[in-house]
Amino acid sequence: MEQKRLKLLNMAVNLYHDLLYKNKQDYLSQWEFLAKWKIEQLDIRKFKIGYCSPNSPFVKYYAESLEKYPILKKECLSLGLLSESQEGIKDALIDTFLFPCFDEQGNLFNIAIYELKKGWKLFFPEEPLAVFGLKQATYSFSDCGLAFLLPDIKDFFVFQNLIFPTGINPSIVCLKGINNLILEKLELLGVKQIIAIAQEIPPLETDLETIVLPDKGSVLANLKAALPYLANQRFRRLIEVGLEIKNIG
Structure with a gap:
């Protein structure tokens, strides 16, 4: 994957993880859901597990950059981080848990995504080493x-x-x-x-x-x-x- 696209993916992983890990009171139902799988606070931090809330945190956090740099917006849409409709752009991963996949050196190469109503999918389904x-x-x-x-x-x-x-x-x-x-x-x-x-x-x-x-x-x-x-x-x-x-x- 191109480095700039990988950088965008890392930005999203870090943002969704920080929001989940550092704002437990705002995500109590998500923490309770993960606890049913024996996923505890240490696991959320260690595996950088994240959650994309319905209020489109990526769009809100990077609103100024996305408005200022059309190429950035285009890349995020192309990568599948954002979706666009008549109402504007929003996060494409809303209401999903993100389980990042890192190689042995700690480099991100894929994300396992869990959606409550649909189950599991891979962000990059074609990646052979998932x-x-x-x-x-x-x-x-x-x-x-x-x-x-x-x-x-x-x-x-x-x-x-x-x-x-x-x-x-x-x-x-x-x-x-x-x-x-x-x-x-x-x-x-x-x-x-x-x-x-x-x-x-x-x-x-x-x-x-x-x-x-x-x-x-x-x-x-x-x-x-x-x-x-x-x-x-x-x-x-x-x-x-x-x-x-x-x-x-």
Whole structure:
């Protein structure tokens, strides 16, 4: 993506995140909704989760710039940040939650968007490497040599909550399914073993150990089913102790 378009996308991500994170009293219903997915204040900050309110905050915040610089307005319309009608321009992402996707170096490359009435979509649907949580999991990949590939962002945060006592979270969500590009990147990041929940893994000529487990209907059940397969026994024991601490072992 061109740098100027990426810069605009970062502007929107930062604005929507700041509004949600720094104005909790104005967004109590949104905070309550996220809490149902085990998304807490620390998660909102760590993953830069944002929310675009119905009052078009991007248009209001950058009103003077959009009026002064027609090229900026055109770029925002073209990118899909703004929409235009007879009533004027407004935010195109109104009433949606934004879950930014960063690469292992922390560079934004896509956004997973959740709309209450319509569900999930990707801001850039053509992006082959559509992964949520990659930046935050990179250290954990190399630390324990393991990656959990989870099917949904909601599962991701429940899973994270379950293994929180370990201090490690080697999990990501493959938003377009698992592909060879993702597997190759994980291998480069030091992953030796992959456990995928309810997802197919394409064939890959590699020494990477891949295990596919069916979805048992709950994140806890999926995690318990995966434990016997973990090559890293230290991490396995940490999870078991963590579940015991939570009284759900």
